Amino acid sequence: MAFRSISTRLSLYGMVGIVAAAVHYGVLIALRWAMPIWLANPLAFLAASLTGYLGHARFTFRPETGGARFARRWLVVQYAINLTVCGLLPLALPAATLATLIGTNASIAVLDTIFVFTPTVLNALIWSRAARFSQRRRSHGQRPRLHADDLGLSQATNEAILGLIEAGQLDGASLLVNGPETRPALERWHQLATLKPNQQLCLHLCLTEGPSSAPCDAVPDLVNNHGHFNLSFGQWLLLSLLPRRHRRRRLVTTQLRLEISAQIQRFRQLCGSDAIALDGHQHIHLVPLIHDTLLSLAAEQRITWMRSTAEPLPTGLPLRCWWDAIRGAGLLKWSVLQLLSAKASRRQRRQGIASNSSFAGVLFTGQMSGAPLQACWLELCSRKLPDDRLQTPAQLLVHPGGPLECDLEESGFAVSAPFASSPWRQREWRAIQQLMQTTGTAN
Template identity: 50%
Template sequence: MSEPSLILRLSRYGAVGGTAALVHTTALLSLERVAPLWLANPLAFLMASIAGYIGHALVTFREETGGRRFARRWLLLQYAVNLAVCALLPLLLGNWMPMPLRTAVLVFTPTLLNALIWSRAARFSAKARQQQNGQPPLLHADDLGLAEGVDSAIIVLAQSGLLQGASLLVNGPSAANAVEAWRDLTDPPPLTLHVCLTEGHGLPHCPDLPTGFSSLLVASLLPWQRRRIAPQLRTVLLEQFSSYRQLTGLRHIRLDGHQHIHLVPLVLDAVLDLSRSESITWVRTTLEALPEGLSLRLWWRSIKTGGFIKWLILQLLSGLAIPRLRRAGLHTNRRFAGVLFSGSMYGEAFRHCWITAHSPKRIHRALRPVVLIHPAQRHAAAGMDQEAFQQSAAFFNSSNRQKEWTSAQQLLES
């Protein structure tokens, strides 16, 4: 569909804006009868914002949206910006400006801001629609080697061609058997080293190494902690690099981290220092776009399970890591999905994340977006060393791993 002319676009924008203004006026006159003005006006403005939100998506920018609504966050942004501007602008202008000019600024500043917000929302929607018809992401599974139920699910997905990679937990109790099963695949996808620092390594000569993501993150900010921990961290990494090579026979190392621990600055420093001597070629990052069309139920799931907080932290850490990886000559994926719904990548959440992770054009495999799942068959924790992996025991014992496995099969086979 061709882009409409500027005159047509402006006429549409004016029609929707006029309708929203009418909604605001009607709602305000009605609400003033039952509520004070300070409450009636924001409520009336919210109704007008909703009218504009729907109208601009379905009418003004329908070529970009395909007749679908914008993501709800654009409504929240527009409403918050306009309330702030309407509250602060009169205070900033004061009485020094001539009344006609002051009135024009008060009227047209929100109008211009709204035009910018809805135009940006339209471009975002157009890009999302283009991505949906582009190159699909790579489906990747973590924790190969953790337990037989996990290994079996990953092997089945790889055998059926649904999986494009897996991360090997070299200190997992079933790592050796998992690698043998991986080798028996007709066309095995690439294996990645799943660096594990927070649990499972049990090295007595590294007593000061923190056993938690937050502990390592705090240690990254404290110079004396960095100096104390760095040698022990290097020891653990070298041992896992050695185990990975012994198990797989691979010389070059693709790397990610259990609980994304490799993105903590202190750990990333060690990885970059060892990248040349240990032939590290690729490191996973977790720069994840927020999917469109998520229901309030799914947003609540992400918030309740801690996924949204993880997303915020890992967005920051990935943003810091990507330039460093590029300067070191290491490849990384351009986008990612799997943190926002960490531990619950199934059903509609998985489907929305999968669609959002598509690339608008074909790119090199090393740069392609990655969608992460943690699949397992029933009784996934059977044979797992739960004492060594205490931090992850709740997720390992939940049914969510089976749901992720089922969702991946259903969506990717459809």
């Protein structure tokens, strides 16, 4: 049975390969009359790659794909690798040198064999990897934890988050201890805690807007004349580039320790928590200077969990979604946070601080509804269950809300005001409800 399976797959692979070669040849013949051969050949090869991409997914690797196409990224990978290899091989194996060593006829035979079989082997490896990738995505390893940020930011945000919690459609939330509506949010949260005892409440560390928790005269370099934070994410990142002994960095670090400790203390007073699970407003906790300070306080303040934003790229999305991610700077944010999160995760593990095993919510931040929300949910569902005590289930981040009833700028949250007042907050709220109803995974 195993032999028959292997022989069938090899036969299908060969047939698809023959069809792809025929397409390559046919398109090349057709195009060479209209354009130079150096341009016609890559275009013909692209047509052949597309044929192999569809054919291998539909026939050769059908058990893994279920007949669905591979993720588009594999077509890009296959095409780029093959073009690169085909361009470099003649340079790496000059015919004249080889002819001198083994003779002209032998060198021609060797080169032809290498030029033909190298792409064949590469393609077999690439499409096999693509098939395994598709198979993993079709499996369901875990249910992601649906998590909302900015609890306490506004009455509308509180209503959306707590309404979803009450309906069993959220698994947790992150609290702004310096938010304008923090106390009303906590009153309702404590009421729901008796009915929903397993909901996770995290400290949403805020250092870029809103009032400080420490006395203003204790953190003068972090706040403005109104007592509101005045350093942006970018400015915190630039401070992280200063040498550790730089006077400015040491001064800010001392004040930062006071502010972080004050926010943790306030969180404990409000929530009664001992161990602290922590993330950051605008993911500020991942900035190296701030993350270093958090790690230095971890044992003293009992910080046991911090969010990772290591986000896999979802598949099956329309191209317009990717364009929106580029245009809205989501892809740029994703790239920066991928780098920061990779460094932070390694350091956290060394200190025994847990984190989520996977994540989604940065790439399409602020627009998590429709296709992006569905794709991110499916991507995280395909991830394996964590088997490490320092890894918790994957986290899908959302920002539900409603029409604002207050002026956030007066409260010092000018950065969040446009985001919180966007119609997307209500769309995300409805999208979460629809997702939970569709998947039947409300808790």
